[in-house]
Amino acid sequence: MKPLILIVVYLVAVTLPLILSAVVGGPPRQFHQELASGLGILAFSMILVEFILSGRFKAISNGVGMDVTMRFHQVMARTALVFAVLHPFLYQGTPTGGERPWDPTRQLTLTTDFADLATGIAAWLLLAGLVVMAIGRTQLGYRYETWRLLHGVGALLIAVLLLHHTVYAGRYGSQPVMTWVWLAMTGVAVGSLLIVYLVVPLLQKARPWRVTSVVRLTPKQWQVTVTPDGHRGLDYQAGQFAWLNVGHSTFSMKENPFSICSAPADGPEISFMIKELGDFTRTVGQIEAGTVAYVDGPYGNLSVDGRTEPGVALIAGGVGLAPLLGILRQMRRTGDSRTVRLIYGNRVIEQIACREELDEGLREGSGEGSGEELGKENVVYVLSEPPADWQGEAGFIDAALMDRVFSEQEFSEWVFVMCGPAIMMDIVEDHLIKRGTPPHRILSERFNYD
Known part of the structure; x- marks a missing residue:
C-alpha cells in the first residue's frame, strides 16, 4: 500500500470512534470533561490500531519499510500513553456518584463503581509498564523471547480491560452504537494477534525448511543456509529479511528477524548472516545440518529492484x-x-x-x-x-x-x-x-x- 493511503487509513481508524461519539453522545459537557473523554477515546483507538502496526503485516511494513512501521508504532504507543495519563486527571472537579434522577446519562457526574474504574486503572498501569519495558528492554536484560511474550500478553490484557472500562464507565462507550464499534475494533485487534501467533504458525507447519550448512564467516559471524522441504521456497527481493525459527515448534517464541544475504537468482536456498549477540545467536555454530527450520517472510523494502538510478x-x-x-x-x-x-x-x-x-x-x-x-x-x-x-x-x-x-x-x-x-x-x-x-x-x- 502507498504511504499516503496508509496515513489516511490510520487517521480514519483512529478518529472514527471520536467522531461517532460526538454524533451519538448527547449534549456537550464542560470543556475539560469533553477533553478528558476525547483523549481517552483517542488513546483506546490508537492502542487498538497498534496491533496492526506490529510489523508482521506485509501490506503495511513492505509498503513503507519495516523501520518506518516500527518507529511509527513506538511513537504512537507513547502518544497514546500521554493521552491516557492526562485522561483521568482532566476530570478533576467533576461530581462523582452513581446514577441520579436528574442525570441518567452521567452528563454531569462520573461513576464511582469500582469494578468499572478498576479495569481502566489496571489498563493505565499496564500501558505505562509496557512502554517502559519496550524502551528499556536492552537495559533491563530481558531475553528477547520473554519480552515478546510479555509484550503480546500485556497488549491483549490492555485491550480487554479498556473495552470493559470504556463500555461500562464511559458516557460515550455505553451508547449501543459505540459499544458495537468498540467491540468490532477490539475484535480486529485481537484477531491480528491470532493471525500472528496461530494462523501463521499453522501455515508455516506445512512449509518446513531444512538447514543445509552453517559456515563461520568471521570469529563471531555465521552464514546459515536453509533449503525448502517439499515446497517452492520463498519469493523475495534481494535486501529483504525474514523471521527465522531453527529447531523449535512453529508456535514457539524462539524466532528472530535476520536479513537474507543470498540472491533470489541463486535458487530456492536462502542464507542468513548472523552475528553472535543474543541467546540464540550465541549457539548458531552448534546447529546441525538437517535441523528443521521455519521462515516467515519476506519483510522490508530495502531493495533496488526496478529502480533506474545509474x-x-x-x-x-x-x-x-x-x-x-x-x-x-x-x-x-x-x-x-x-x-x-x-x-x-x-x-x-x-x-x-x-x-x-x-x-x-x-x-x-x-x-x-x-x-x-x-x-x-x-x-x-x-x-x-x-x-x-x-x-x-x-x-x-x-x-x-x-x-x-x-x-x-x-x-x-x-x-x-x-x-x-x-x-x-x-x-x-x-x-x-x-x-x-x-x-x-x-x-x-x-x-x-x-
Whole structure:
C-alpha cells in the first residue's frame, strides 16, 4: 500500500470512534470533561490500531519499510500513553456518584463503581509498564523471547480491560452504537494477534525448511543456509529479511528477524548472516545440518529492484553487510549494468566477512572522482582499529569519507542503501541530505530505535 493511503487509513481508524461519539453522545459537557473523554477515546483507538502496526503485516511494513512501521508504532504507543495519563486527571472537579434522577446519562457526574474504574486503572498501569519495558528492554536484560511474550500478553490484557472500562464507565462507550464499534475494533485487534501467533504458525507447519550448512564467516559471524522441504521456497527481493525459527515448534517464541544475504537468482536456498549477540545467536555454530527450520517472510523494502538510478551505493557497518551482500550478489548474478560501490566498515580486520567474494568482482578503490574512474564496481574497506600495514581507509564511515568516495553528481543521482549501527546511519543520512541527495534515494533499515 502507498504511504499516503496508509496515513489516511490510520487517521480514519483512529478518529472514527471520536467522531461517532460526538454524533451519538448527547449534549456537550464542560470543556475539560469533553477533553478528558476525547483523549481517552483517542488513546483506546490508537492502542487498538497498534496491533496492526506490529510489523508482521506485509501490506503495511513492505509498503513503507519495516523501520518506518516500527518507529511509527513506538511513537504512537507513547502518544497514546500521554493521552491516557492526562485522561483521568482532566476530570478533576467533576461530581462523582452513581446514577441520579436528574442525570441518567452521567452528563454531569462520573461513576464511582469500582469494578468499572478498576479495569481502566489496571489498563493505565499496564500501558505505562509496557512502554517502559519496550524502551528499556536492552537495559533491563530481558531475553528477547520473554519480552515478546510479555509484550503480546500485556497488549491483549490492555485491550480487554479498556473495552470493559470504556463500555461500562464511559458516557460515550455505553451508547449501543459505540459499544458495537468498540467491540468490532477490539475484535480486529485481537484477531491480528491470532493471525500472528496461530494462523501463521499453522501455515508455516506445512512449509518446513531444512538447514543445509552453517559456515563461520568471521570469529563471531555465521552464514546459515536453509533449503525448502517439499515446497517452492520463498519469493523475495534481494535486501529483504525474514523471521527465522531453527529447531523449535512453529508456535514457539524462539524466532528472530535476520536479513537474507543470498540472491533470489541463486535458487530456492536462502542464507542468513548472523552475528553472535543474543541467546540464540550465541549457539548458531552448534546447529546441525538437517535441523528443521521455519521462515516467515519476506519483510522490508530495502531493495533496488526496478529502480533506474545509474549507480548503487551500498554502505554497511558490521553485520549490516547482510542485506547489502544479498543486493550485490543479485546484481552480479543478473548482470546488472549499474555501477555499484560498497563501503564496508568494521572495527578490526578479522571482522571483515566474505572478503574473498567481495574482492572477486569489486576492485578496491579509495580515491576521488566518479564511478567511471574507479571502475564499474569497487569496494572501500574502513577499519576503526586498523593494523600497522593497513592500506585501506582508517576511522569511521563519516561525512569526510563520503566526500572522498562520492562525487557531486553521484550524490544527486545515485541511490544510497545502508544498514549498520544507528549512529553510522544517522551520520550518513544527515550528510546525504546536506549534499542534496533526494530522500527517496536514501534507503535504510534499522532494527533498534531507542
